[in-house]
Amino acid sequence: NPDTFDPDRFSEENKKKHVPHAYMPFGAGPRLCIGNNFAMMEMQLILSMFSKRYRFEVLSDQNITVQPLITLRPRNGIKVKVHKR
Numbered sequence: 001n002p003d004t005f006d007p008d009r010f011s012e013e014n015k016k017k018h019v020p021h022a023y024m025p026f027g028a029g030p031r032l033c034i035g036n037n038f039a040m041m042e043m044q045l046i047l048s049m050f051s052k053r054y055r056f057e058v059l060s061d062q063n064i065t066v067q068p069l070i071t072l073r074p075r076n077g078i079k080v081k082v083h084k085r
Contacts, residue, residue: 057081 008014027033059079067075 053085055083055085057083 057080059081062079064078065075066072
């Protein structure tokens, strides 16, 4: 029962039974983080300010592969050159 406290739930032997990323108390549902919308708006503002001042060029000598986690991410990052506008 997820509503009762059971410290054995997190024991070493029970860890193998857990589904990764199944427990997200601040990421979804009625308990969604109250700062979520503010953080998203703030990031959009910062990205737009960077986009006005700089131009980003992806370096062509890379093999970009994605890693499917909660969101898709580049497995080894993406190298870019930043040019001032």
